[in-house]
Amino acid sequence: MRVLVTGAAGFLGSHLCDRLLKDEHEVIALDNLFTGFKRNIAHLLDRHDFEFVRHDVVNPIMLEVDWIFNLACPASPVHYQYNPVKTVKTSVMGTLNLLGMAKRVKARILQASTSEVYGDPQVHPQPESYWGHVNPIGPRSCYDEGKRVAETLMMDYHQQNDIDTRIIRIFNTYGPRMAVGDGRVASNFIVQALRGEKLTVYGDGTQTRCFCYVDDMVEGMVRLMMFEGEGCHEPVNVGSTEERSMNDLVECIAHVTGKKMDVEHQPLPQNDPVRRKPDITRAKERLDWQAKISLDDGLRHTVEYFKELLSDQVG
Numbered sequence: 001m002r003v004l005v006t007g008a009a010g011f012l013g014s015h016l017c018d019r020l021l022k023d024e025h026e027v028i029a030l031d032n033l034f035t036g037f038k039r040n041i042a043h044l045l046d047r048h049d050f051e052f053v054r055h056d057v058v059n060p061i062m063l064e065v066d067w068i069f070n071l072a073c074p075a076s077p078v079h080y081q082y083n084p085v086k087t088v089k090t091s092v093m094g095t096l097n098l099l100g101m102a103k104r105v106k107a108r109i110l111q112a113s114t115s116e117v118y119g120d121p122q123v124h125p126q127p128e129s130y131w132g133h134v135n136p137i138g139p140r141s142c143y144d145e146g147k148r149v150a151e152t153l154m155m156d157y158h159q160q161n162d163i164d165t166r167i168i169r170i171f172n173t174y175g176p177r178m179a180v181g182d183g184r185v186a187s188n189f190i191v192q193a194l195r196g197e198k199l200t201v202y203g204d205g206t207q208t209r210c211f212c213y214v215d216d217m218v219e220g221m222v223r224l225m226m227f228e229g230e231g232c233h234e235p236v237n238v239g240s241t242e243e244r245s246m247n248d249l250v251e252c253i254a255h256v257t258g259k260k261m262d263v264e265h266q267p268l269p270q271n272d273p274v275r276r277k278p279d280i281t282r283a284k285e286r287l288d289w290q291a292k293i294s295l296d297d298g299l300r301h302t303v304e305y306f307k308e309l310l311s312d313q314v315g
Contacts, residue, residue: 001025002064004107006057006098007071009036011177012112012170012214016069017041019218021049028063030072032056035079040177057094058086063101067225068109070098073147075114077140077269078183084142091146092153099157102164110166110225111154113235115276116144117169125277128169128235138271151235158233166224166232171239171278175214175298176305180313186211189249190299190306193257203268205247208275212240213298216291223287231286237278240291256299 003020007013008029013036020027026049029041033054044050055061057072073090074080080087095111102109118126119134134144157163174186181191192199220238244252254261283289 001066002028003067003069004028004030004063004065005069005071006030006094007036007073007112008052009033009038009040010071010075011040011175011179012173012217013071014040014177015175015214015218016071016221017044017050019222021047023222025049027051028053028065030055030057030061035074035076035179035182037179057097058089060097060100064105065107068098068102068107069112069221069225070095070109071112073112073143076179076182076184078181080143081139087142088146091143091150095150095153099153099163103157103161108164108166108225109154110168110221111150112221113151113167113169114143114147115169115171115237115239115278116140117148117151118276119144120271120273121276124275125241125279126237127279128237128282135271139269140271155233166227167235168221168224169235169237169278170217171212171237171276172209173212173214173217173239175302178302180306180309185209185246185249186299186302187306189253190257190303191310193253193259193261194303194306194310196259198262198264199250199253201246201250201263201265202272204265205250205263206245207268207272208243208245208277210240210243210277211249211295211298212238212291213293213301216240216293220283220287220289223289227287229286231282234282236282236286237280238283238289239278239280241277241280242291242295243275243277244295252295252299253303256296256303
């Protein structure tokens with residue numbers, strides 16, 4: 001296949017490019033480098049089957065491809081709240097432009113949606129049938145509602161124009177190539193631990209997430225893109241089901257790094273979900289997928305990456 005990956009220089013996008021090339025596809029990697037880094041794909045730039053295009057999906061682009069993975073959008077609060085209007089435009093105008101391309105060239109398109117479509121959920125764990133509990137005017141709404149509209153567009157284009165769409169709802173993912181200071185809890189904790197700083201815990205640390213290692217997530221994305229069975233156009237949750245509190249995560253990172261952790265508590269941000277855990281029944285039944293890499297093993301790989309990255313920055 002000839003595959004377009006948007007957001008390709010980001011954390012998740014760069015790992016997806018690696019996987020697609022390993023599977024012997026040709027990859028066009030598109031990114032405006034707002035939150036992505038060329039270093040994430042530097043090892044691919046000399047390959048004959050890989051092409052990098054610096055472009056913002058808010059603006060139309062004409063390409064001939066078979067598959068489109070749309071991962072273009074800042075995914076951490078620090079970045080998506082920096083320019084909330086641009087965040088909404090990326091999710092809405094970007095998705096519209098890519099759906100237009102998919103319609104023109106008859107490509108299959110996968111939208112990277114998010115667990116944030118469930119907001120601060122009142123149902124636990126969250127199945128795809130749950131409509132969510134989202135504040136449409138809160139500080140997180142530029143991301144949450146942008147992704148919800150992107151899902152709407154995907155379903156409307158499928159129903160109205162018979163576009164071959166897929167929607168994956170990604171739950172908390174971590175691993176190498178996360179950005180330093182991107183505001184996501186796993187990378188924040190690891191960087192603070194390696195720098196000998198106090199770990200910033202918001203609230204009392206009892207709020208929960210399920211942390212999925214990036215290799216498992218990429219496997220889920222590829223399986224959903226390839227899936228052609230009944231219900232293939234419906235959203236599918238992909239994430240770990242091992243629910244951990246922030247306090248648990250502190251202990252895990254202390255264990256992996258071998259460092260004693262001091263914690264500094266700060267107020268819980270507005271509309272920050274208290275509990276989050278995916279119901280992955282669809283992923284299991286339709287994709288034969290579930291997370292396999294343990295939190296300890298995944299954190300070890302991630303800590304090693306940040307050790308090298310931080311030492312390079314100091315040097």
